[in-house]
Amino acid sequence: MSIKDKAYIAGAYEHPTRYAPDKSLAQLHAEVAKGALEDAGLGKEDVDGYFCAGDAPGLGPLSMIDYMGLKVGHMDTTETGGSSYTIHVAHAAQAIAAGKCRVALITLAGRPRAEGIATGTAPRNYGAAAPDVQFEAPFAPAVANMYAMCAMRHMYQYGTTSEQLAWIKVAASHHAQHNPHALLREVVTVEDVVHSPMIADPLHRLDCCVITDGGGALLVVAPEVAKSLKRPPVRLVGAGEAPKNQMGGRVDLTYSGAVWSGPRAFAEAGVSPADIKYVSIYDSFTITVLMTLEDLGFCEKGRGGRFVADGALISGTGRLPFNTDGGGLCNNHPGNRGSMTKVIEAVRQLRGEAHPAVQVKNCDLALAHGTGGSLGTRHASATLILERE
Amino acid sequence: MAKAERAIAAPPVNPETKPFWDAAAEGRLLIKKCTACGEFHYYPRAICPFCFSDRTEWHAASGRGAVYSFSIMRRAPVPYAIAYVTLDEGVTMMTNIVDCDLDAIRIGRKVSLVFKPSDGGPPVPMFTLSS
Numbered sequence A: 001m002s003i004k005d006k007a008y009i010a011g012a013y014e015h016p017t018r019y020a021p022d023k024s025l026a027q028l029h030a031e032v033a034k035g036a037l038e039d040a041g042l043g044k045e046d047v048d049g050y051f052c053a054g055d056a057p058g059l060g061p062l063s064m065i066d067y068m069g070l071k072v073g074h075m076d077t078t079e080t081g082g083s084s085y086t087i088h089v090a091h092a093a094q095a096i097a098a099g100k101c102r103v104a105l106i107t108l109a110g111r112p113r114a115e116g117i118a119t120g121t122a123p124r125n126y127g128a129a130a131p132d133v134q135f136e137a138p139f140a141p142a143v144a145n146m147y148a149m150c151a152m153r154h155m156y157q158y159g160t161t162s163e164q165l166a167w168i169k170v171a172a173s174h175h176a177q178h179n180p181h182a183l184l185r186e187v188v189t190v191e192d193v194v195h196s197p198m199i200a201d202p203l204h205r206l207d208c209c210v211i212t213d214g215g216g217a218l219l220v221v222a223p224e225v226a227k228s229l230k231r232p233p234v235r236l237v238g239a240g241e242a243p244k245n246q247m248g249g250r251v252d253l254t255y256s257g258a259v260w261s262g263p264r265a266f267a268e269a270g271v272s273p274a275d276i277k278y279v280s281i282y283d284s285f286t287i288t289v290l291m292t293l294e295d296l297g298f299c300e301k302g303r304g305g306r307f308v309a310d311g312a313l314i315s316g317t318g319r320l321p322f323n324t325d326g327g328g329l330c331n332n333h334p335g336n337r338g339s340m341t342k343v344i345e346a347v348r349q350l351r352g353e354a355h356p357a358v359q360v361k362n363c364d365l366a367l368a369h370g371t372g373g374s375l376g377t378r379h380a381s382a383t384l385i386l387e388r389e
Numbered sequence B: 001m002a003k004a005e006r007a008i009a010a011p012p013v014n015p016e017t018k019p020f021w022d023a024a025a026e027g028r029l030l031i032k033k034c035t036a037c038g039e040f041h042y043y044p045r046a047i048c049p050f051c052f053s054d055r056t057e058w059h060a061a062s063g064r065g066a067v068y069s070f071s072i073m074r075r076a077p078v079p080y081a082i083a084y085v086t087l088d089e090g091v092t093m094m095t096n097i098v099d100c101d102l103d104a105i106r107i108g109r110k111v112s113l114v115f116k117p118s119d120g121g122p123p124v125p126m127f128t129l130s131s
Helices: A025-040 A061-068 A084-097 A144-158 A162-176 A190-194 A223-227 A258-269 A286-295 A304-308 A327-331 A339-351 B018-025
Strands: A008-014 A049-051 A074-076 A103-110 A198-200 A214-221 A234-244 A278-281 A365-373 A379-388 B030-034 B056-060 B064-073 B080-087 B092-097 B110-116 B124-129
Touching (some): A008 A223, A008 A339, A025 A103, A025 A214, A049 A061, A061 A074, A074 A084, A084 A234, A144 A304, A144 B080, A162 A286, A162 A327, A198 B064, A214 A339, A234 A258, A258 A286, A258 A379, A278 A339, A327 A339, A339 A379, B018 B030
Parallel strands (some): A278 A365, B092 B124
Antiparallel strands (some): A008 A234, B080 B092
């Protein structure tokens, strides 16, 4: 059974806050849920499916369903870090196709900035029982130095340069200048990026995404529900997900799980990369975007550096407009989990509701891609292809 | 050359991995080899991640390898080099490159095994640039 044409995204909402010391985590989840329902023109009583990931407080769905007073018949807590929400969209479509629910609510929220978390540079530890931890934690893997090792290897193997990576940030900044909610709205140059302080060689500060509080929510609904609403219908036509890891010691840092999730999504949708008008690509770091674009087939493996250079990703002038909200690099990375906002901006583009300065003309087919976990150790890639009806 | 020491987190040893850390305390690096499919793997597991056989056994690694990739974390009280090193046996492991000029590290450089004490646990396997 395919999920093609079985579900629509009827509601999408990005919390405007980027710093929320005055709000609780549960409150942020509920605020984005409320925002998505208002966007769709649906009520809380219409929600019969709920999806959340590891960012939800307490017992995840149990705590948030209790807080929000939901009555649902389907729950899913697939947790793959920052790509969880792209996966949730696909799983919601599967549940809808199977008749398990008709209106699925997905929420994400976080407040790492209010909590003072050094997201990228403090070593992470997922607990003593994680089988990898004793073989990794002593060496202080953080987020930045793991992605940095991917960049280092890509440079070694393919000749990718810091200047080429910088173009990804430059394009994001060109978009963010038009987003009043973006954390960083200043347009930057390649020189600004490569002269910003080194965080973990070869990644500079401006190769890294922002740390923000906030969140987002989506409503994935059955076709008959979508047709009853006033919002422009955005239909899910393809989805793919794939984990990748160290492969038992056969480490290869030059590609991501997108080499598997992408073809699955394109095959289901019956389209190819050349058909895509707009892409939302998870941009935890500039290297994440470069590798993902290669792996999804937008260019040949190893040629990502040349593909993204010279403004190729800037809306209006470039060949492949990406992350027109400013992405995680400039706009927002709520809860250190970036795929929710990727889907939201793709929905805006397909509805024709992106900022006029960055709206892609005739945007009828878009791709949103998440990368969760760490590209340098173990991660999950998830690709969605969405179509305007 | 020698930088101030970074506190090294103690590995949380469990029954499955105790032989690895007992050997580390004796200055030996063990990796796992599957006697069913003949493949080395890393990190070590009781069940082979390739063929799923439980006939895995410990094998003393030569302690020689080459840098697959690395990064120097500059945003730390003491900058340090994290790396993936590909052992001569063919498996690639996460580690640190220590006891050398961090700026001299390059992908492909030959490295050799050293053990460094952890904070309250067994010593952990790291590598230094071979001269």
